[in-house]
Amino acid sequence: TLFEQFERHINPGLAGLLRFTGLDRVESHAEGVYVWDTEGKRYLDFLGLYGTLSLGHRHPKVVAAVERQLGRMPMSVRVLVSEPTTRLAARLAELAPGPLSMVYFGNSGAEGVEAALKFARFYTGKPGFITTEGGYHGKTFGALSVTPREAYQAPARPLLPGVKVVPFGDAQAVAQAIDSDTAAVIVEPIQGEGGIRVPPEGYLRELRRMTQERGVLLIADEVQTGLGRTGKLWAVDWEGVEPDILVSAKALGGGVMPISATLARPEILTIYKDQPLIHSSTFGGNPLAAAAALAALEVIVEEGLPERALEMGACLVQGLLELQRAFPEFIQEVRGRGLMLGLEFTDADIGAVVVAELAARGVITAFGLNNPKVVRLEPPLIVERVHIEEALAALAGALEATRV
Numbered sequence: 412t413l414f415e416q417f418e419r420h421i422n423p424g425l426a427g428l429l430r431f432t433g434l435d436r437v438e439s440h441a442e443g444v445y446v447w448d449t450e451g452k453r454y455l456d457f458l459g460l461y462g463t464l465s466l467g468h469r470h471p472k473v474v475a476a477v478e479r480q481l482g483r484m485p486m487s488v489r490v491l492v493s494e495p496t497t498r499l500a501a502r503l504a505e506l507a508p509g510p511l512s513m514v515y516f517g518n519s520g521a522e523g524v525e526a527a528l529k530f531a532r533f534y535t536g537k538p539g540f541i542t543t544e545g546g547y548h549g550k551t552f553g554a555l556s557v558t559p560r561e562a563y564q565a566p567a568r569p570l571l572p573g574v575k576v577v578p579f580g581d582a583q584a585v586a587q588a589i590d591s592d593t594a595a596v597i598v599e600p601i602q603g604e605g606g607i608r609v610p611p612e613g614y615l616r617e618l619r620r621m622t623q624e625r626g627v628l629l630i631a632d633e634v635q636t637g638l639g640r641t642g643k644l645w646a647v648d649w650e651g652v653e654p655d656i657l658v659s660a661k662a663l664g665g666g667v668m669p670i671s672a673t674l675a676r677p678e679i680l681t682i683y684k685d686q687p688l689i690h691s692s693t694f695g696g697n698p699l700a701a702a703a704a705l706a707a708l709e710v711i712v713e714e715g716l717p718e719r720a721l722e723m724g725a726c727l728v729q730g731l732l733e734l735q736r737a738f739p740e741f742i743q744e745v746r747g748r749g750l751m752l753g754l755e756f757t758d759a760d761i762g763a764v765v766v767a768e769l770a771a772r773g774v775i776t777a778f779g780l781n782n783p784k785v786v787r788l789e790p791p792l793i794v795e796r797v798h799i800e801e802a803l804a805a806l807a808g809a810l811e812a813t814r815v
């Protein structure tokens with residue numbers, strides 16, 4: 412079977428995990444908030460490709476934009492200027508916080524982070540980075556170096572030298588860690604894979620103040636938090652903070668194409684004017700992905716998806732808090748912002764059983780990659796009340812089944 416081929420040729424360990432959670436199925440097609448497997452079972456997608464499918468699956472405006480571009484010119488030759496890529500850069504500059512008017516395009520979150528780290532070194536001439544415990548920035552060597560999870564890092568060492576790890580949410584610890592070798596501080600405004608951790612109010616503002624004072628760059632990793640997920644276009648907008656570099660990916664491609672954008676102040680991205688190809692990628696920001704992103708940005712702004720995330724998030728949180736009151740022995744905490752929500756279970760095994768029970772009831776969720784006690788709920792921002800009620804009913808059933 413296809414599942415066996417996946418197990419043999421792609422990832423036997425993951426296949427085992429999928430089998431355990433009852434997700435050893437083959438996907439067939441998807442539409443909006445729903446996915447179907449090849450046996451005809453329908454799932455409500457409350458994971459959304461780890462927070463990528465903010466517009467749901469196959470948003471018609473994004474699909475149409477990609478189809479148009481497919482008929483014109485899907486790939487750039489690179490020695491001419493691409494129209495969709497350039498228009499996307501200009502649009503991102505309009506939407507970016509503060510003076511982040513230039514962009515480097517990549518294909519994934521990790522690539523976006525790699526670019527941020529490299530340009531931070533180019534610009535400051537310094538080697539060191541400060542990252543946070545529980546932070547997740549990707550798994551390529553540079554991004555992994557600032558993703559301090561022992562299980563992922565240990566087998567890959569040696570990684571980038573000069574990375575310091577400080578507790579998340581503690582601005583004072585960052586102040587103490589900054590030294591004359593520090594190029595940049597990299598931080599998620601809300602930790603995603605770390606288990607949907609929201610820092611104390613004022614944390615980002617304080618990081619901005621002290622990095623400015625000490626001449627260190629602030630990199631906001633908005634790969635997961637960006638583009639409306641937390642209820643504002645960018646999560647840094649909650650504190651009115653303008654980072655030096657902001658990384659966007661995941662939802663940027665509208666759930667149809669992979670693309671990342673590393674936004675920065677122009678003096679950072681143009682530090683080596685005489686070496687215009689000092690960092691580059693064949694596919695980064697290709698016309699097809701750029702056309703998808705332009706359409707996605709239009710939908711996010713026109714349909715007010717950040718506001719929708721707040722409204723639907725509040726509705727979902729209310730139901731989750733009721734379930735916490737009903738199942739206090741399982742649910743330790745409900746947290747998050749907008750539609751970036753997490754349920755912390757009293758232990759990781761209970762979380763695993765709940766994920767499996769939810770899958771059996773046709774709802775897809777998953778753990779935080781850095782924190783298996785937390786099951787994250789990141790449905791598409793186009794989710795409606797009926798879908799939230801459907802998910803809550805399934806969760807109530809799953810918790811009931813776990814109790815027995």
Ligand code: PMP
Nearest residue numbers: 519520521547548549603634635
């Ligand atoms: N940064 C953050 C905050 C992320 O959540 C992720 C992916 N979960 C990444 C970077 C890496 O993105 P990708 O998987 O596209 O490389």
